[in-house]
Amino acid sequence: MTASIAEVESAPSGTIQPGAALPGALATPSRRGQLSAGASLLLLAPLVLLLGWAFFLPIIRLLLTSVTRPHLNVANYIRLATQPLYVEVFFRTIWISFATAVLALLLGYPVAALMARPGGKFPKLAAVCVLVPLWTSGLIRSYAWITLLQRNGVINNALLSLGVIHAPLTMLYTDGAVLLAMTHTLLPFMVLPIFSVLKSLPQDLPRAALNLGASRARAFLAVTLPLSLPGVAAGCLLVFVMALGFYITPALLGGPRTLMIATLISQQATEVLNWPFAGALSCVLLVLSLGITIGFKRLLRLDRVVSHD
Amino acid sequence: MLPGRQFFPRSGVKTPVSATAVIARQSTTAIRGVAVTVENIWRSYGAVAAVADVSLDVQGGEFLSLLGPSGSGKTTLLMMLAGFEAPQSGRISIGGRDVTHVPPNRRDVAMVFQRYALFPHMSVAQNIAFPLRMRRLGRAARDAKVREALDMVKLSGYAERRPAELSGGQQQRVALARAIVFDPTVILMDEPLGALDKKLRQHMQLEIKQLQARLGATVIYVTHDQEEALTMSDRVAVMNGGRLVQLGTPRALYDRPATSFVADFLGEMNFLRGRVRDVAAGLALVDVAGGVAHVRAEARRGAAVRVAVRPEHVTLLQGETTRDLTGRLAQVIFNGAATDVLIELPDGEALRARVGARSDEASLRPGDAVGIGWDPAAAHLFPDGET
Numbered sequence: 001m002t003a004s005i006a007e008v009e010s011a012p013s014g015t016i017q018p019g020a021a022l023p024g025a026l027a028t029p030s031r032r033g034q035l036s037a038g039a040s041l042l043l044l045a046p047l048v049l050l051l052g053w054a055f056f057l058p059i060i061r062l063l064l065t066s067v068t069r070p071h072l073n074v075a076n077y078i079r080l081a082t083q084p085l086y087v088e089v090f091f092r093t094i095w096i097s098f099a100t101a102v103l104a105l106l107l108g109y110p111v112a113a114l115m116a117r118p119g120g121k122f123p124k125l126a127a128v129c130v131l132v133p134l135w136t137s138g139l140i141r142s143y144a145w146i147t148l149l150q151r152n153g154v155i156n157n158a159l160l161s162l163g164v165i166h167a168p169l170t171m172l173y174t175d176g177a178v179l180l181a182m183t184h185t186l187l188p189f190m191v192l193p194i195f196s197v198l199k200s201l202p203q204d205l206p207r208a209a210l211n212l213g214a215s216r217a218r219a220f221l222a223v224t225l226p227l228s229l230p231g232v233a234a235g236c237l238l239v240f241v242m243a244l245g246f247y248i249t250p251a252l253l254g255g256p257r258t259l260m261i262a263t264l265i266s267q268q269a270t271e272v273l274n275w276p277f278a279g280a281l282s283c284v285l286l287v288l289s290l291g292i293t294i295g296f297k298r299l300l301r302l303d304r305v306v307s308h309d
Numbered sequence: 310m311l312p313g314r315q316f317f318p319r320s321g322v323k324t325p326v327s328a329t330a331v332i333a334r335q336s337t338t339a340i341r342g343v344a345v346t347v348e349n350i351w352r353s354y355g356a357v358a359a360v361a362d363v364s365l366d367v368q369g370g371e372f373l374s375l376l377g378p379s380g381s382g383k384t385t386l387l388m389m390l391a392g393f394e395a396p397q398s399g400r401i402s403i404g405g406r407d408v409t410h411v412p413p414n415r416r417d418v419a420m421v422f423q424r425y426a427l428f429p430h431m432s433v434a435q436n437i438a439f440p441l442r443m444r445r446l447g448r449a450a451r452d453a454k455v456r457e458a459l460d461m462v463k464l465s466g467y468a469e470r471r472p473a474e475l476s477g478g479q480q481q482r483v484a485l486a487r488a489i490v491f492d493p494t495v496i497l498m499d500e501p502l503g504a505l506d507k508k509l510r511q512h513m514q515l516e517i518k519q520l521q522a523r524l525g526a527t528v529i530y531v532t533h534d535q536e537e538a539l540t541m542s543d544r545v546a547v548m549n550g551g552r553l554v555q556l557g558t559p560r561a562l563y564d565r566p567a568t569s570f571v572a573d574f575l576g577e578m579n580f581l582r583g584r585v586r587d588v589a590a591g592l593a594l595v596d597v598a599g600g601v602a603h604v605r606a607e608a609r610r611g612a613a614v615r616v617a618v619r620p621e622h623v624t625l626l627q628g629e630t631t632r633d634l635t636g637r638l639a640q641v642i643f644n645g646a647a648t649d650v651l652i653e654l655p656d657g658e659a660l661r662a663r664v665g666a667r668s669d670e671a672s673l674r675p676g677d678a679v680g681i682g683w684d685p686a687a688a689h690l691f692p693d694g695e696t
Contacts (some may be wrong), residue, residue, distance in 0.1 A: 204426035210413040213443035
């Protein structure tokens with residue numbers, strides 16, 4: 001079985017590298033502990049089929065609907081680009097996602113740094129504090145924020161009874177509430193990549209910086225921070241892109257004024273039943289996410305700037 | 310304790326004028342290195358004392374090795390000298406200044422790390438310039454010093470490379486250059502050659518030695534390699550179990566080990582268990598391995614002891630069976646420069662002797678009966694039971 005696949009593989013290449021083993025030898029498990037290419041493909045097949053049939057196909061169909069129904073046209077995209085409401089939703093989504101990433105970075109980096117410190121009780125405690133929310137449903141966390149932020153919620157009641165304020169503050173259904181809850185939900189995705197980079201950083205490096213005369217702050221700025229940038233970039237990208245498509249939290253905590261793309265898509269698909277327009281929105285969201293991911297990687301080239309083993 | 314071997318004469322030592330002039334042109338001959346004093350340092354982790362009551366006086370310009378097996382506390386001691394760890398009690402002073410609680414960046418001691426600890430995101434030149442930047446040196450002065458340091462470690466063409474593009478030996482040189490570029494008075498080295506292969510190690514040992522002589526800095530060098538410690542150091546401090554076991558010149562440690570641990574750890578040593586039979590005029594006769602061993606040492610009659618003698622001090626006489634100690638040659642081991650022979654003693658214990666490759670002893674064959682002897686002054690006596 002494997003032999004035949006290996007032969008098929010080697011046959012079309014035609015030119016066998018000088019010094020390379022005979023084609024038949026490719027099938028022998030020469031690299032110990034590694035599966036042959038054929039076997040790997042075979043093992044991947046179920047996942048590829050499932051993804052293709054249940055993920056890519058529907059997405060492509062949805063995207064196609066946006067230009068084919070009722071006939072071939074780009075009216076949906078024109079509508080999207082010309083109606084201020086929709087343009088506004090896109091800009092708001094990008095803005096909130098960006099702000100979420102920045103907030104998560106500011107809050108998450110110190111936590112990651114604390115977790116990466118060797119020994120002691122605090123790193124473990126911090127790790128638990130980061131991971132437990134990750135295991136809690138986003139829905140539950142959103143409702144938790146509602147009980148905190150609503151008109152007669154925990155915060156308003158506390159402030160009122162303390163006499164700090166005399167009328168309840170409007171906190172729920174604002175951009176701020178959405179931002180806060182999204183940052184909270186996505187924080188682990190910022191902390192974990194930064195943590196893993198910091199943890200793998202040799203202890204000797206900041207020590208060498210101290211030894212050579214750098215203060216703690218300068219050692220951090222000159223050595224630890226630049227070397228942790230790959231983690232920062234990964235975290236920011238992860239949080240930003242996840243925030244772009246975030247649905248539950250903005251839908252629950254945002255008001256009608258804080259409409260975000262995902263909520264808009266859902267409205268179009270399930271309430272207005274305008275699938276072609278939902279498809280157009282999805283297409284733009286997809287292109288946006290992909291574009292930002294690729295652009296970000298190209299722009300920073302962090303994997304090249306910082307390469308250490 | 311005698312001052313260490315000096316590679317350049319200290320001021321005050323009379324040297325011909327011309328020689329002094331040559332040295333002066335080569336470098337600033339003066340010993341700039343300052344004294345390092347450690348007083349009754351303790352450091353424990355949980356119930357384990359990593360460094361227990363260690364006191365140490367390192368002279369200015371001296372090359373001192375901290376030698377010991379892993380877990381002996383030598384690295385912990387170095388970390389405390391660098392300021393990365395604080396002692397729980399005791400005092401450390403460098404150049405007369407109490408630095409026990411001074412943070413590492415204010416100690417002005419350089420450190421060379423075992424894994425080099427070069428900054429991977431900076432070029433070689435940026436790495437070396439780092440301590441100068443921290444000291445706010447101007448750009449021109451900085452560049453000049455970096456060039457000088459690169460020259461000194463023979464890496465002039467590599468300024469713009471990244472550390473990852475260099476070999477292990479070259480990375481080690483960059484680490485050295487970075488450590489010496491700011492003219493530190495004390496340089497700490499934590500097994501800096503541990504990751505290099507043997508040939509390169511020996512080469513770098515020589516270079517570090519020459520560099521130190523040129524800089525006149527005090528060097529405290531941690532190693533578990535006794536050969537390295539013996540060849541490089543003015544003095545060696547042997548550590549075991551967190552304690553300083555013996556401090557002295559390489560020759561003193563080798564010839565007069567204070568404990569059987571030092572005797573065993575430095576060089577090769579035969580140990581023979583026995584009981585003191587008689588002591589007369591400073592010469593102890595010890596019943597060992599079916600014979601009698603002679604050791605020039607004071608001992609109590611009847612005491613359980615271990616006789617220690619180095620292979621190169623053992624002399625063999627072919628066919629001589631009237632000696633106090635005899636044996637049968639079991640194996641000849643050729644190892645290049647010397648030949649070792651293993652002798653089986655009457656009670657089955659083995660004794661190693663080193664014989665010259667061209668001596669009569671080298672013609673001995675397995676099975677030959679030999680008489681065994683040594684200069685009683687070259688043998689040592691240690692109480693049995695001590696490790």
